Amino acid sequence: MAxxxxxxxxxxxxxxxxxxxxxxxxxxxLTIVEVVFGIFKPDFLVHTDLISLSLLNWIFxxxxxxxxxxxxxxxxxxxxxxxxxxxxxxWTGVFLISYLIAILLIEGxxxxxxxxxxxxxxxx
Amino acid sequence: xxxTTVAKTGTEGKTWGGGNQPLKASYGKLMMWFFITSxxxxxxxxxAAYGFSRFKFIEEWPIADEVFNHFPFLHGVDAPxxxxxxxxxxxxxxxxxxxxxxxxxxxxxxxKVVTYMALTILGGIIFLGSQAWEWxxxxxxxxxxxxxxxxxxxxxxxxxxxxxxxxxxxTISQKVRVEHQEKNGVWYEAEDSYNPRSLEDVKRGFIANExxxxxxxxxxxxxxxxxxxxxxxxxxxxxxxIGVIEGANLKKNEYGAPLFGDxxxxxxxxxxxxxxxxVLILVIVFFNVLLGTYEKRGSxxxxxxxxxxxxxxxxxxxxxxxxxxxx
Numbered sequence: 001m002a003x004x005x006x007x008x009x010x011x012x013x014x015x016x017x018x019x020x021x022x023x024x025x026x027x028x029x030l031t032i033v034e035v036v037f038g039i040f041k042p043d044f045l046v047h048t049d050l051i052s053l054s055l056l057n058w059i060f061x062x063x064x065x066x067x068x069x070x071x072x073x074x075x076x077x078x079x080x081x082x083x084x085x086x087x088x089x090x091w092t093g094v095f096l097i098s099y100l101i102a103i104l105l106i107e108g109x110x111x112x113x114x115x116x117x118x119x120x121x122x123x124x
Numbered sequence: 125x126x127x128t129t130v131a132k133t134g135t136e137g138k139t140w141g142g143g144n145q146p147l148k149a150s151y152g153k154l155m156m157w158f159f160i161t162s163x164x165x166x167x168x169x170x171x172a173a174y175g176f177s178r179f180k181f182i183e184e185w186p187i188a189d190e191v192f193n194h195f196p197f198l199h200g201v202d203a204p205x206x207x208x209x210x211x212x213x214x215x216x217x218x219x220x221x222x223x224x225x226x227x228x229x230x231x232x233x234x235x236k237v238v239t240y241m242a243l244t245i246l247g248g249i250i251f252l253g254s255q256a257w258e259w260x261x262x263x264x265x266x267x268x269x270x271x272x273x274x275x276x277x278x279x280x281x282x283x284x285x286x287x288x289x290x291x292x293x294x295t296i297s298q299k300v301r302v303e304h305q306e307k308n309g310v311w312y313e314a315e316d317s318y319n320p321r322s323l324e325d326v327k328r329g330f331i332a333n334e335x336x337x338x339x340x341x342x343x344x345x346x347x348x349x350x351x352x353x354x355x356x357x358x359x360x361x362x363x364x365x366i367g368v369i370e371g372a373n374l375k376k377n378e379y380g381a382p383l384f385g386d387x388x389x390x391x392x393x394x395x396x397x398x399x400x401x402x403v404l405i406l407v408i409v410f411f412n413v414l415l416g417t418y419e420k421r422g423s424x425x426x427x428x429x430x431x432x433x434x435x436x437x438x439x440x441x442x443x444x445x446x447x448x449x450x451x
Contacts, residue, residue: 016227024220035209038450057451064446075223075435082148089161097168104172108179
């Protein structure tokens with residue numbers, strides 16, 4: 001988060017084309033990696049679990065967040081905004097979404113547990 | 125008089141004293157950011173709800189590769205993921221042309237802004253068309269399934285364990301549909317949807333083909349759907365089958381859990397609606413650029429604002445792509 005926000009002042013009319021194409025290449029590579037993993041699904045990654053999710057799914061999620069970072073920072077110019085604006089938008093989202101995901105996924109897993117181990121038949 | 129003077133707050137000239145932009149962004153851009161934040165939370169709500177249902181039915185959720193495996197002009201070829209990957213590229217590329225338009229706007233190059241915005245609009249329209257095609261395939265279905273009295277579904281596989289479509293082993297027996305009329309029931313509201321292939325047709329075809337077996341929704345430890353033995357298959361179909369499902373709607377679908385179809389329609393539909401409104405706004409701004417509105421105003425900030433929205437739509441798709449098609 002320790003981005004230098006001052007250089008936008010100096011480079012007001014300087015073209016950012018180079019940066020844009022760089023980011024496009026990064027995003028494309030990340031997407032291709034995701035698709036290749038999605039098609040081949042290496043056994044090792046599918047069958048190794050880390051906190052209720054397979055390693056493969058963790059890779060997908062991490063790559064997605066990296067893509068989200070590049071889209072927000074480079075395409076949406078977040079890297080040139082004031083730190084206060086950046087924090088207002090990013091931290092609000094990060095905290096609320098983390099909370100939402102945590103509580104819903106825990107509840108979902110709990111209900112699945114009831115289905116699987118309690119008195120309710122899966123298929124009657 | 126002393127009483128009429130405005131009370132001083134003592135913050136004049138300070139950051140939050142008014143008359144300046146503490147967040148170093150114009151009112152319009154700030155409001156766009158606030159809108160994006162709230163919209164991001166809306167989408168997170170949907171995706172988290174999808175995650176909830178997914179975890180709830182973790183042992184029987186449809187496998188995305190098997191559902192989304194179509195590609196234009198490759199009929200009958202198993203092409204998992206390629207099509208959505210293509211859609212993702214289309215949207216990312218339209219984001220690139222959008223940001224190039226914004227960049228050209230900063231340099232007050234009207235011609236470039238026009239070109240890049242036109243490309244962005246084109247990308248958006250292609251994406252919408254792709255999504256319509258995707259929906260068409262999803263709604264039409266490919267293999268068909270039989271619904272059980274528990275609300276679960278069963279699918280059919282051949283001797284090799286490959287999926288087999290209902291119309292490959294069952295024939296539709298001729299019958300006349302008798303329309304339910306108002307005189308036959310006071311509470312007549314509407315006719316049910318009509319599927320000419322009856323459960324009896326499927327049963328007959330299944331019994332005649334010794335090789336066929338039933339595949340349940342249950343996912344085994346290998347990450348594949350469970351396949352029953354021939355005896356279990358016959359028994360399940362005979363005792364539990366209640367109807368034929370071909371394709372998908374909001375109540376039933378041939379892929380598995382009804383919620384899977386609901387979330388597919390709702391989340392991709394809501395995203396598609398965002399793309400659609402994005403294209404509309406882009407078109408309006410595009411014509412304003414053509415007319416020279418922003419040239420006169422001396423700033424292309426409006427292009428920047430619609431750009432923010434467009435990138436956000438792309439951002440959401442990145443997550444929908446991951447959670448619907450990959451995970």
